[in-house]
Amino acid sequence: MQVLVLGAGQLARMMSLAGAPLDIKVIAYDVGSEEIIHPLTQEKIGKGLANAIEKADVISAEFEHIPHPILDECQESGKLLPSPEAIKCGGDRRMEKALLDKAKVRSAKYHVIQTKEDFTQALEQIGIPMVLKSALGGYDGKGQWRLKSHDQIESAWQEMKICIESTNDQAIVAEEFVPFNREVSLVGARAKDGTIKVYPLAENIHTEGVLSISTAIADNELQQQAETMFTAVANQLDYIGVLALEFFDLDGTLLVNEIAPRVHNSGHWTQQGAETCQFENHLRAVCGMPLGSTKLVRETSMINILGEDSLPSEVFELSGCHVHWYGKEKRAGRKMGHINVCGDYTGELQRKLANLSNLLDSSAFPAVQQWRDKASN
């Protein structure tokens, strides 16, 4: 089987690694350079997108901000999974909110803003504090504003106006501010025959909008709620592949924050912590194979490595510590890799995280500081 992935970053790379034992070959389309490349070596291969589409058995995507003409071209081949509608929902907050409403899944109250009158209505219906998000192009907390007091209304509108006018079809989605206790996510897969398998929930800690640490958790009641919502969204989209739902946990009630129609950073822990990792299950789903078990096999946390391309050698000596580099050029704040830390039980995982945190610099690992704070509470 040959799978063409739209996007040539770390997610395509990890799909390629997961596909090798099953003899599923992954090639990637770099949307920026418009080249077909090998996702591990980054070497250019093949002769352009049309040829790669023709050669591929299946086409999938590693991110949702793909130009629509490319999605249309892939859709025409009949090989694109998940559907372009599902991919577009992840890249447009208006479509995402409409999907959640249709699937009758709870999310923060919202109002779409394109004009000053819309903004006035949003203020009446939602009130302050309010979170304002660009409908297109925002991720990792980018393209967002917090409206905390009435004296910020005019300056917020000026910024929103610039954003709306900067991109064709742009809008702002105003959301009520959710005073959540924590953020969790559910990653799961839906196969061609409609079978759904989900992983245990992950608790996620973000620093300045970027995920820093993700830990698989056991909470039956929350898991049940999350699975019901996941099933509603996946079935509504007739989804095929791995899908992630990010939630706010508000005193035991989950509200969906975002959907990601792809393998997700908060699912990287499955590489060491689950029987079948999310990358393999995505490939199995889109290739029409049965899904692998999503069972937790060991307690695991995933720590993102931000803006750093080396680690002290002691990190590699720690048992249960697995480093995954993405082979990217170093840039401040960039996701350069991650470390999966495993323990046979929760106490052991915490001890390993404590050992690891003593070796890491908190500028590249904001999670370390947060984890230390958490441990001292």
Ligand code: AMP
């Ligand atoms: P997003 O890009 O939508 O995932 O937002 C980035 C981060 O902003 C989230 O992980 C939350 O920590 C925070 N956030 C987003 N929306 C809201 C909201 N409606 N209320 C409170 N915090 C939010």
